[in-house]
Amino acid sequence: MIVMKFGGTSVEDAASVERVAEIIKARLHLRPVVVVSAMGKTTRKLLQAAEASADGDHKTTLAVVAELQARHLSEAHTLVKSTAERAVFSIIDRHFDELNKLLEGLAILGEVPPRGLDKILAYGELLSSAIVADALAERGVPARLLDAREFIITDDRFGSASPLFDITNAQARLSLAPLIEAGEVPVIQGFIGATREGATTTLGFEGSDYTAAIVGAALEADDIQIWKDVSGLMTTDPRVFSGARTVKACTFAEAADLTYFGAKVLHPKAIHPAARQNIPVHIYNSKKPEATGTSISATAPRSANLIKSIAYKRPVTIVHVKGESISNGERAVAPEDFLKTLLNTLNKHAARPLLVAVSAASVALAVDAAEVSEARERDLLEEIVRFATVSVDRNCAIVSLVGEQLRDDRGLASRVFKAIEETQIGVILHGSSPISMNMVVAENAVEGVIARLHAVFFDDLDPQVFE
Numbered sequence: 366m367i368v369m370k371f372g373g374t375s376v377e378d379a380a381s382v383e384r385v386a387e388i389i390k391a392r393l394h395l396r397p398v399v400v401v402s403a404m405g406k407t408t409r410k411l412l413q414a415a416e417a418s419a420d421g422d423h424k425t426t427l428a429v430v431a432e433l434q435a436r437h438l439s440e441a442h443t444l445v446k447s448t449a450e451r452a453v454f455s456i457i458d459r460h461f462d463e464l465n466k467l468l469e470g471l472a473i474l475g476e477v478p479p480r481g482l483d484k485i486l487a488y489g490e491l492l493s494s495a496i497v498a499d500a501l502a503e504r505g506v507p508a509r510l511l512d513a514r515e516f517i518i519t520d521d522r523f524g525s526a527s528p529l530f531d532i533t534n535a536q537a538r539l540s541l542a543p544l545i546e547a548g549e550v551p552v553i554q555g556f557i558g559a560t561r562e563g564a565t566t567t568l569g570f571e572g573s574d575y576t577a578a579i580v581g582a583a584l585e586a587d588d589i590q591i592w593k594d595v596s597g598l599m600t601t602d603p604r605v606f607s608g609a610r611t612v613k614a615c616t617f618a619e620a621a622d623l624t625y626f627g628a629k630v631l632h633p634k635a636i637h638p639a640a641r642q643n644i645p646v647h648i649y650n651s652k653k654p655e656a657t658g659t660s661i662s663a664t665a666p667r668s669a670n671l672i673k674s675i676a677y678k679r680p681v682t683i684v685h686v687k688g689e690s691i692s693n694g695e696r697a698v699a700p701e702d703f704l705k706t707l708l709n710t711l712n713k714h715a716a717r718p719l720l721v722a723v724s725a726a727s728v729a730l731a732v733d734a735a736e737v738s739e740a741r742e743r744d745l746l747e748e749i750v751r752f753a754t755v756s757v758d759r760n761c762a763i764v765s766l767v768g769e770q771l772r773d774d775r776g777l778a779s780r781v782f783k784a785i786e787e788t789q790i791g792v793i794l795h796g797s798s799p800i801s802m803n804m805v806v807a808e809n810a811v812e813g814v815i816a817r818l819h820a821v822f823f824d825d826l827d828p829q830v831f832e
């Protein structure tokens with residue numbers, strides 16, 4: 366059996382869902398489980414409605430919700446003609462009734478608590494999955510709509526929950542395996558789960574990818590297919606360099622490093638469940654289903670190209686920390702405890718360092734500025750200055766070269782430095798991961814740096830690995 370996940374742009378309207386239905390019908394013999402994201406931009410609109418409600422902006426809330434309801438009903442009516450036989454229309458009405466009540470509660474509360482936000486954002490996937498399930502049924506696919514919250518069981522870290530795998534694996538097999546054996550096609554929501562107490566949770570950005578990997582690993586699938594609006598993993602982000610090409614094959618380790626350092630093609634955690642079960646992951650383009658896409662597996666063909674892809678993450682803040690001496694010459698924290706104290710402080714404030722460079726009693730940390738709010742950063746720095754001196758460089762970025770063969774190339778650094786010799790570089794790390802080289806540059810230098818590096822490493826593309 367296979368798991369097929371379709372992203373927001375793949376189900377953004379009736380025409381897109383029609384394409385998805387044809388893709389699924391062509392693979393019915395592979396016994397698919399279908400995972401769907403919210404229709405394109407729905408999650409963003411739900412967030413807008415929640416924030417407007419909390420701010421007392423009743424007019425904006427009503428307008429956003431009315432637009433969402435009209436859109437989902439319109440696409441459903443285009444796709445599903447047998448209105449008397451299908452449940453999708455009553456499901457849409459019920460979900461919007463519930464959504465409106467939740468938004469009214471936020472208006473009274475005056476804020477958007479993480480738990481409440483997760484419940485609100487979940488409606489995007491609940492609505493799209495209902496539409497896709499009935500659209501499939503009307504086209505002869507034996508689809509069965511299920512609620513992922515009944516078997517994706519997570520902790521209570523709202524906004525970025527982690528699955529409780531023992532429970533989730535057992536519940537997923539119990540819920541899905543009998544339907545698959547009976548020839549039905551389960552349709553489930555990506556991105557969402559629930560705590561053991563039944564509170565709705567979300568799995569974080571691009572969480573539908575993670576859902577597909579979780580379900581695929583639980584069911585020991587033969588393949589996990591991620592259908593998006595791009596034809597696979599690219600040599601770099603085509604939004605910053607138009608000459609990017611598709612990578613035909615890469616390893617789990619390469620994909621994990623690329624997503625960690627900013628590649629948006631997959632959820633950063635999606636690779637791990639598949640890798641643990643050694644289940645291949647394929648990335649395909651739902652608008653060009655005939656394209657080759659990218660295959661991700663334990664091993665990949667060796668090629669003449671040194672790297673597979675160039676990733677970047679911005680904005681990044683670099684925090685420079687140095688152990689501080691007090692008046693009698695002793696340190697505020699003993700040298701042997703300095704790094705431990707610093708890392709404990711970062712953990713306390715949920716500030717996950719992307720890169721760490723250590724020299725004697727000095728440390729440079731790269732922190733994802735998008736993940737750390739101004740208030741959290743202020744609290745973090747105030748605690749660090751109790752035992753160290755701190756300086757901060759803002760508006761930075763990390764550019765990462767990733768490839769299994771980096772570990773074998775002794776001339777890598779010289780080639781990189783020559784390519785970007787006019788660019789001011791901050792921290793450089795090669796070794797924390799043997800298959801990636803990471804450098805800190807100014808945020809506004811990313812496009813130029815990537816263009817020059819791409820020219821050096823991808824001018825003569827190996828047709829066995831790229832297209």
